Amino acid sequence: MDGHSLxxxxxxxxxxxxxxxxxxxxxxxxxxxxAIEAALRPLPHLTVDRHGNNIVARTNLGRAxxxxxxxxxxxxxxxxxxxxxxxxDGVLWxxxxxxxxxxxxxxxxxxxxxPEPNRDLTFIFYDNEEVAAHLNGLGHVAEAHPExxxxxFAVLLEGSNGEVEGxxxxxxxxxxRFKGERAHSARGWMGSNAIHATAxxxxxxAAYEPRRPVIDGLEYHExxxxxxxxxxxxxxxxxxxxxxxxxxxYAPDITAEEAEAHVQEVFADxxxxxxxxxxxxxxxxxxxxxxxxxxxxxxxGGVARPKFGWTDVSxxxxxxxxxxxxxxxxxxxxxxxxxxxxxxxxxHCEERLxxxxxx
Amino acid sequence: MDGHSLxxxxxxxxxxxxxxxxxxxxxxxxxxxxAIEAALRPLPHLTVDRHGNNIVARTNLGRAxxxxxxxxxxxxxxxxxxxxxxxxDGVLWxxxxxxxxxxxxxxxxxxxxxPEPNRDLTFIFYDNEEVAAHLNGLGHVAEAHPExxxxxFAVLLEGSNGEVEGxxxxxxxxxxRFKGERAHSARGWMGSNAIHATAxxxxxxAAYEPRRPVIDGLEYHExxxxxxxxxxxxxxxxxxxxxxxxxxxYAPDITAEEAEAHVQEVFADxxxxxxxxxxxxxxxxxxxxxxxxxxxxxxxGGVARPKFGWTDVSxxxxxxxxxxxxxxxxxxxxxxxxxxxxxxxxxHCEERLxxxxxx
Numbered sequence: 001m002d003g004h005s006l007x008x009x010x011x012x013x014x015x016x017x018x019x020x021x022x023x024x025x026x027x028x029x030x031x032x033x034x035a036i037e038a039a040l041r042p043l044p045h046l047t048v049d050r051h052g053n054n055i056v057a058r059t060n061l062g063r064a065x066x067x068x069x070x071x072x073x074x075x076x077x078x079x080x081x082x083x084x085x086x087x088x089d090g091v092l093w094x095x096x097x098x099x100x101x102x103x104x105x106x107x108x109x110x111x112x113x114x115p116e117p118n119r120d121l122t123f124i125f126y127d128n129e130e131v132a133a134h135l136n137g138l139g140h141v142a143e144a145h146p147e148x149x150x151x152x153f154a155v156l157l158e159g160s161n162g163e164v165e166g167x168x169x170x171x172x173x174x175x176x177r178f179k180g181e182r183a184h185s186a187r188g189w190m191g192s193n194a195i196h197a198t199a200x201x202x203x204x205x206a207a208y209e210p211r212r213p214v215i216d217g218l219e220y221h222e223x224x225x226x227x228x229x230x231x232x233x234x235x236x237x238x239x240x241x242x243x244x245x246x247x248x249x250y251a252p253d254i255t256a257e258e259a260e261a262h263v264q265e266v267f268a269d270x271x272x273x274x275x276x277x278x279x280x281x282x283x284x285x286x287x288x289x290x291x292x293x294x295x296x297x298x299x300x301g302g303v304a305r306p307k308f309g310w311t312d313v314s315x316x317x318x319x320x321x322x323x324x325x326x327x328x329x330x331x332x333x334x335x336x337x338x339x340x341x342x343x344x345x346x347x348h349c350e351e352r353l354x355x356x357x358x359x
Numbered sequence: 360m361d362g363h364s365l366x367x368x369x370x371x372x373x374x375x376x377x378x379x380x381x382x383x384x385x386x387x388x389x390x391x392x393x394a395i396e397a398a399l400r401p402l403p404h405l406t407v408d409r410h411g412n413n414i415v416a417r418t419n420l421g422r423a424x425x426x427x428x429x430x431x432x433x434x435x436x437x438x439x440x441x442x443x444x445x446x447x448d449g450v451l452w453x454x455x456x457x458x459x460x461x462x463x464x465x466x467x468x469x470x471x472x473x474p475e476p477n478r479d480l481t482f483i484f485y486d487n488e489e490v491a492a493h494l495n496g497l498g499h500v501a502e503a504h505p506e507x508x509x510x511x512f513a514v515l516l517e518g519s520n521g522e523v524e525g526x527x528x529x530x531x532x533x534x535x536r537f538k539g540e541r542a543h544s545a546r547g548w549m550g551s552n553a554i555h556a557t558a559x560x561x562x563x564x565a566a567y568e569p570r571r572p573v574i575d576g577l578e579y580h581e582x583x584x585x586x587x588x589x590x591x592x593x594x595x596x597x598x599x600x601x602x603x604x605x606x607x608x609y610a611p612d613i614t615a616e617e618a619e620a621h622v623q624e625v626f627a628d629x630x631x632x633x634x635x636x637x638x639x640x641x642x643x644x645x646x647x648x649x650x651x652x653x654x655x656x657x658x659x660g661g662v663a664r665p666k667f668g669w670t671d672v673s674x675x676x677x678x679x680x681x682x683x684x685x686x687x688x689x690x691x692x693x694x695x696x697x698x699x700x701x702x703x704x705x706x707h708c709e710e711r712l713x714x715x716x717x718x
Contacts, residue, residue: 173594199561205555226590228591229589232589244554278594309543
């Protein structure tokens with residue numbers, strides 16, 4: 001074995017350590033993508049495709065269902081925490097141990113050791129997850145080769161502390177613009193105050209009761225919040241403009257269009273002069289009622305939790321593929337200098353997935 | 360007559376033109392101050408004092424009342440509008456014609472031609488009115504030699520289009536600070552939104568009914584306005600701080616302390632975490648009920664108007680001297696390239712003041 005290859009016969013923890021010692025900060029994933037491709041190509045049960053530094057490997061067994069196991073191969077910048085270090089308590093330390101090379105190790109172990117899964121499998125290893133959304137490799141593959149990602153269910157092996165996090169909430173950011181008319185503040189009645197004009201909208205926000213819908217048994221928790229406000233011309237001028245930025249986090253039982261319509265409706269009679277969508281990424285259904293997901297939940301055990309934040313499972317959602325987060329890493333330590341993973345979680349996660357895919 | 364002296368035998372319009380042709384942009388008033396001092400010193404009925412480039416001249420006739428005639432000698436930067444030009448319609452053009460060398464010319468004419476006024480007179484010619492408040496010569500004299508400004512009534516000859524503007528409103532700027540607790544906006548319920556917390560204060564502002572008190576026959580018009588608001592950490596973070604900046608313009612029947620107490624009271628139950636006075640300059644009473652002012656109003660004629668904005672009359676207010684604005688300039692053209700004054704207004708203003716001071 002040379003310094004540029006991966007030995008898939010290593011166990012999960014050892015393979016994780018190997019992957020961590022193979023630096024792949026966002027934008028510098030080529031070497032690792034090459035190694036993953038080289039490790040998978042010899043496996044006769046897999047068809048391997050590549051798009052940029054994104055590797056897709058698929059079984060083609062004609063099973064009734066197909067599931068995706070997905071993971072990103074990049075990390076945030078290294079912070080004096082590579083090479084990896086395994087301590088006496090069974091904890092592996094280093095950049096990417098939790099986010100998410102332990103998950104990638106599990107993907108590779110399943111790819112190498114489950115040649116005849118009970119469901120057809122699609123593995124995707126993608127780049128640039130830790131940087132701007134438009135660079136994200138999963139998005140690039142979805143755009144260029146959506147058929148590579150066609151499936152009934154997807155598991156994103158992002159660190160979730162070994163618990164299943166179902167779907168994800170959508171996030172919509174809107175600029176509410178209020179207009180007024182300038183005047184000298186000594187003669188305020190000559191103008192119209194755009195900051196005062198935000199009062200009804202802010203009262204609406206303060207009184208807003210977010211929905212907590214239960215979807216596939218998971219209780220989501222929406223939120224509609226101001227995340228910014230800016231207004232004012234000079235300290236002696238009645239301001240003629242004020243912008244209130246609101247962020248709507250919504251559960252996956254409504255569509256992107258319904259989310260925008262809801263925000264419009266909330267502020268319908270609040271004197272908003274302009275309603276500008278600044279950013280919008282949709283929600284993803286947990287899909288736990290799907291047979292593949294039910295079997296998955298039985299195999300991994302525990303109780304699924306809703307995912308409140310936005311993750312790449314939403315990209316599967318937009319492809320019509322229900323998805324969950326389930327991985328060995330601990331999200332609390334992602335991006336931190338003291339990032340680590342308990343090796344028993346890596347082994348446990350691999351076993352649970354193997355059980356689901358072979359029982 | 361050389362290029363550095365002033366001939367007080369010139370009529371008001373000619374003296375105004377002479378003063379305009381004697382550039383004195385803020386910070387460069389020494390030469391003009393020297394010329395004013397040199398012109399006044401020979402007058403036997405005046406005691407002349409100097410503090411920096413501020414000249415104070417006083418009669419000492421033991422009259423029952425003393426009034427101040429005040430004017431600043433600086434101008435905003437020249438904008439290709441010097442030397443002055445008198446057109447065929449009796450309009451004098453140039454930097455400072457309106458703001459306020461026509462007023463200074465009237466002061467000088469009264470000083471030179473009314474040796475035995477019916478009220479003791481104090482003339483002050485001061486520098487740096489057009490720049491930062493802490494440079495203002497009237498303020499420097501008030502601080503160093505308050506006794507030079509002791510009087511029963513003051514007329515500031517700032518351009519007021521020949522109308523009397525009584526007193527001035529005070530202006531108080533307050534930062535209302537609201538605090539919250541940060542959280543990821545996907546889990547907004549974990550935090551406390553400081554922007555939402557401003558809703559009651561903004562509703563209070565939007566509903567605020569300003570007072571319009573009548574003082575000495577003048578109807579003032581207060582105002583309480585937001586002039587700035589800022590809050591927000593990042594587009595995915597519940598903000599933990601928001602600052603609302605409000606400006607209270609208040610009539611001169613309340614003190615500075617009462618003004619601050621009023622703003623505190625307006626927002627008393629609005630969840631303000633910190634109340635910080637950012638800037639405060641007091642109001643000035645019109646003092647039109649004072650005998651000297653009544654005689655002044657009878658002499659100048661017309662109906663006094665309230666002054667909504669803040670001017671140097673407030674400095675007299677803080678010295679306990681009721682004050683009005685009354686000058687020949689047109690404030691609408693102050694600081695403009697096409698600044699001008701109707702020469703008949705200069706003559707009229709001088710005549711009215713002479714009438715008041717000699718009848």
